[in-house]
Amino acid sequence: MAVNIVIADDHKMVREGLKCLLELDKAYNVVGEAGDGYECLDxxxxxxxxxxxxxxxxxxxxGLQTLKIMRQENINKKVIMVTLYDDVDYLIKALDYKCNGYVLKNSDFSILKDAIDSVEKNEIYVEPSLTVMLNSSLARRDVKKSMIDSLTKRELEILKLIAQGLLNKEIAAMLNISERTVKNHISNIFKKIDVSDRTQAAVFAIKNGIVEIK
Structure with missing residues (x-):
């Protein structure tokens, strides 16, 4: 039985080209096309x-927003993300949103077919050229998670306030503790997350989702 496929891409020529290539193989059947995420959902x-x-x-x-909506609405279709950019952050976000495959647009068509066949077997497929970057990035993320997990509840509170630009005196007043205690906490925070100043600590907090700056 043929694998039924929907192609979502804002370039009509890309959609038509993929459809022609896929349907040369009777194992694949393109049942729909979409030019943006809203059309794809429909x-x-x-x-x-x-x-x-x-x-x-x-x-x-x-694509990422569309994938996120699908998962939130329990649309558990298998999704292969395609992109021109070998940005590992996109890849990690796509995997976080439970994509099933990830392929670069400049790859050989055989790579896409490998991805489709793997995903159809309920396997996760990642473009081979990206696996080294992915593993390296995940290792760094695990280290950062370990750093964050090492912080106490009070240290997390203070790190958030540092990221919001509050001074030691303001933090002490807000938390009803002494400035000396704040300084001790900050010293411990710097050691645990391997930074040397407040700016680096604030960047760490923002990059790792500990605090959002609006």
Whole structure:
């Protein structure tokens, strides 16, 4: 039985090219196309595909946002993300949103076919050229998670306030503790997250989602 596929990409020529290549093989059947995330959600609901091949960078609603909505709404279709950019942060975010495959657009068509076949077997497929970067990035993320986990509840509170630009005196007043205690906590925080000043601590907090600056 053929694998039913929806292609979501804002470039019509890309969609048509992929469709022609895929349908040269009777194992694949393109049942729908979409030019942005909103159209993709609509097409998926109407065609009930096995796999969605979706570009990350689309107008109106991009691929990552579309994937996130699908998972939030329990649309558990298998999704292969495709992109021009070998940015590991995109890859990690896509995996966090439970994509099933990740392929670069400048790869050989055989790579996409490998991805489709792997995903159809309920395997996760990541472009081979990205696996080294992915493993390295995940290792760094594990180290940072370990650093964050080492912080006490009070240290996390103070780190958030540092990131918000508060001075020691203001932190002490807000938490009803002495400035000396604040300084001791900050010294411990710097050691645990391996930074040497307040600016670096604030950047660490923002980059790792400990605090959001609006």
């Amino acid at each position: 097409v998926v609901s109407k065609t009930n595909p096995d796999i969605i091949i979706m570009d990350i960078n689309m107008p109106n609603l991009d």
